[in-house]
Amino acid sequence: MPWAQDSEILSTCLRSGESAYVSTTNLLFLQERHEPVGPQIRTFRDVSRDLDQLIACPRCDAVYHVEEPGMGERAVCARCHNVLIAPRKRAGKQIIAIALAIVVLVIAATIFPFLSIRAAGVSHGSSVLDAALAFSSSSLLVVLTLAVAALIVFIPVLRALLVIYVLTPVVFDRPPWPGAIRAFRLSEGLRPWSMAEIFAIGCAVALVKVADLADVHFGPAFWMFSALVVLMMLKDSYMCRYSVWKSLET
Amino acid sequence: MEIPGNVTTARQMGLVACTRCTKVWPGETERCGRCGHRMQSRDPGSLQRAWAWWVVGLICYIPANTYPMLSTRTLVSKSEDTIVGGAVELAHHGSYGIAIVILVASVLIPIGKFAVIAALAIGVRRGTRMSQLRRHQLYEVVEYIGRWSMIDVFVVAILSSLVQLGALASIAPGKASLFFALSVIFTMLSAQSFDSRMIWDRDSEPTPQPLQPQEVHA
Numbered sequence: 145m146p147w148a149q150d151s152e153i154l155s156t157c158l159r160s161g162e163s164a165y166v167s168t169t170n171l172l173f174l175q176e177r178h179e180p181v182g183p184q185i186r187t188f189r190d191v192s193r194d195l196d197q198l199i200a201c202p203r204c205d206a207v208y209h210v211e212e213p214g215m216g217e218r219a220v221c222a223r224c225h226n227v228l229i230a231p232r233k234r235a236g237k238q239i240i241a242i243a244l245a246i247v248v249l250v251i252a253a254t255i256f257p258f259l260s261i262r263a264a265g266v267s268h269g270s271s272v273l274d275a276a277l278a279f280s281s282s283s284l285l286v287v288l289t290l291a292v293a294a295l296i297v298f299i300p301v302l303r304a305l306l307v308i309y310v311l312t313p314v315v316f317d318r319p320p321w322p323g324a325i326r327a328f329r330l331s332e333g334l335r336p337w338s339m340a341e342i343f344a345i346g347c348a349v350a351l352v353k354v355a356d357l358a359d360v361h362f363g364p365a366f367w368m369f370s371a372l373v374v375l376m377m378l379k380d381s382y383m384c385r386y387s388v389w390k391s392l393e394t
Numbered sequence: 395m396e397i398p399g400n401v402t403t404a405r406q407m408g409l410v411a412c413t414r415c416t417k418v419w420p421g422e423t424e425r426c427g428r429c430g431h432r433m434q435s436r437d438p439g440s441l442q443r444a445w446a447w448w449v450v451g452l453i454c455y456i457p458a459n460t461y462p463m464l465s466t467r468t469l470v471s472k473s474e475d476t477i478v479g480g481a482v483e484l485a486h487h488g489s490y491g492i493a494i495v496i497l498v499a500s501v502l503i504p505i506g507k508f509a510v511i512a513a514l515a516i517g518v519r520r521g522t523r524m525s526q527l528r529r530h531q532l533y534e535v536v537e538y539i540g541r542w543s544m545i546d547v548f549v550v551a552i553l554s555s556l557v558q559l560g561a562l563a564s565i566a567p568g569k570a571s572l573f574f575a576l577s578v579i580f581t582m583l584s585a586q587s588f589d590s591r592m593i594w595d596r597d598s599e600p601t602p603q604p605l606q607p608q609e610v611h612a
């Protein structure tokens with residue numbers, strides 16, 4: 145294995161007193177209130193001992209020796225500034241609570257109208273279901289009905305359910321449930337395709353567009369979607385993926 | 395303090411990193427033992443896939459602009475508006491603010507995304523004067539903004555389901571909405587296919603000197 149050879153070469157260097165080669169492994173940039181904390185020197189010899197102590201930035205491939213930050217601190221990649229580790233106290237329970245709220249809100253928001261319009265005595269309310277079905281009038285656009293429903297309703301709910309499934313045993317210090325690893329991998333893969341929060345902003349844009357055409361009001365579902373925007377942002381910021389993967393490791 | 399230039403990559407160490415769970419494995423490993431994600435030190439097909447999605451996305455963006463996005467019918471008139479046409483119409487009515495927002499969101503941002511992805515892909519092959527960090531930031535912006543372009547499709551869905559006032563006024567979605575949605579999805583896939591680790595590769599390509607045995611005893 146090439147890395148083992150490298151480390152042997154390096155340990156020879158060390159013995160022959162070549163101190164310039166000591167800090168070959170990168171160090172995690174600890175951020176505490178955006179103040180970097182002093183690094184600690186690690187050598188290649190430590191590296192070869194076990195790869196478990198290493199972490200690679202998925203964005204730029206830089207390798208770091210894991211120096212787990214304290215609760216509320218963040219470990220950030222030194223060159224691309226990607227957040228690698230960001231543990232939080234009681235994050236598991238908070239994320240589960242948020243995920244449950246997301247499931248309830250998305251389902252409720254699907255049924256209630258998010259906007260209603262009134263002009264010359266005619267009034268009409270529209271729910272997410274209606275919005276998705278708006279494309280079903282033409283045979284060409286009918287696929288968009290499915291896509292819109294998936295992006296706004298199915299995928300956000302599925303992601304929330306997967307996260308609950310993965311984190312519940314972790315929070316109660318039980319071994320992970322079967323398939324938890326695949327569930328979390330799927331949830332991570334679906335992350336860019338969950339667009340409920342974009343729909344919420346879309347409601348506001350639509351309201352501005354038809355405001356001079358007719359009398360438009362926000363319905364209950366609009367406020368639910370607004371709450372969803374905040375909840376989804378909180379869920380993403382509480383989630384330390386490194387910690388979750390670590391807890392799923394057997 | 396570590397200077398970003400001194401960073402060692404998994405590839406230089408003969409290791410392969412999992413891009414999903416950040417774990418590091420010996421170079422020959424094909425699947426991550428922790429999360430099961432398929433691993434490749436650098437995906438050789440990454441650029442080709444990024445370009446393929448890019449081309450399909452660009453092709454879809456053309457009908458997205460030539461076909462009507464919305465067709466509006468009121469008591470007195472019936473009109474079909476393309477994306478740009480709709481913005482011009484709004485500007486005529488004096489709503490310059492919304493017109494500018496629509497032009498930025500549906501024209502400037504999509505074209506900007508195509509340009510940035512192409513520039514990044516060319517930069518990986520040919521090299522560029524722009525710093526690696528700046529290119530990486532551009533990539534992150536494109537990845538972040540990509541999904542937000544879907545807002546146009548949602549607005550069309552909202553308007554056509556909401557404005558159904560019988561004979562008084564009604565709005566129906568146009569063909570462009572499908573092509574616009576496809577264009578957004580394909581550009582998202584193009585950005586996802588692009589392996590951002592390649593941005594950082596060029597300058598750090600040669601193995602660092604301390605790892606060469608000849609150097610040690612020279």
Ligand SMILES: [Zn+2]
Nearest residue numbers: 201204221224
């Ligand atoms: Zn990085």
Ligand SMILES: [Zn+2]
Nearest residue numbers: 412415426429
């Ligand atoms: Zn992995």
